Amino acid sequence: MLEKTTRMNYLYDFYQSLLTPKQRSYMALYYLDDFSLGEIAEEYNVSRQAVYDNIKRTETMLEEYEEKLLLFNKFQERTKLIEEMRNTLKEETLSRDRLSEMVERMAKLD
Amino acid sequence: MLEKTTRMNYLYDFYQSLLTPKQRSYMALYYLDDFSLGEIAEEYNVSRQAVYDNIKRTETMLEEYEEKLLLFNKFQERTKLIEEMRNTLKEETLSRDRLSEMVERMAKLD
Secondary structure (H helix, E strand, O other): OOHHHHHHHHHHHHHHHHOHHHHEEEHHHHHOOOOHHHHHHHOOOOHHHHHHHHHHHHHHHHHHHHHOOHHHHHHHHHHHHHHHHHHHHHOOOOHHHHHHHHHHHHHHHO | HHHHHHHHHHHHHHHHOOHHHHHHHHHHHHOOOOOHHHHHHHOOOOHHHHHHHHHHHHHHHHHHHHHHOHHHHHHHHHHHHHHHHHHHHHOOOHHHHHHHHHHHHHOOOO
């Protein structure tokens, strides 16, 4: 569940601009502020079921956007590569070839 | 006009997965294969006006997606940075500090 929360937080981060204001509000309360479905329902004066349905639909939309655009996936790839570069730049003798190879891998990620 | 074509080609590249199959077909014929509106209309047995309207709407959608997600914009930033890294890696003496600074700028772009 924690893993799902982390993933949803990231997907929300990347794709929130494509959601409606209501979808954004529910998702932010549920995933970022850790409100329960009941608390959100009370806040918006709707049924718990309505909040649940809206959030489920939004989760599906976020996964569909990720399937199409791969923003989170590419972010993870770039993050790994940046970490590799940082480590390589800490080594006593810099390897031009390895650094160049990483830069070319970065260029290919787009 | 050439500049617009280049921009549309890029936006199409980044966001085509969010378009309908028909939007994709028209855009690909018009912008990638350089068909005229009349030729596309003939191909699909619709009016020239219908093709024009569809393409205009799609262009607007692509600009809206770019406004929201900035994929082309970020791609351009990364491309510039990658070019800077390539040039720095060609210098006789490698500068650890400058390379690190570029890696951190890359990390911030996401």
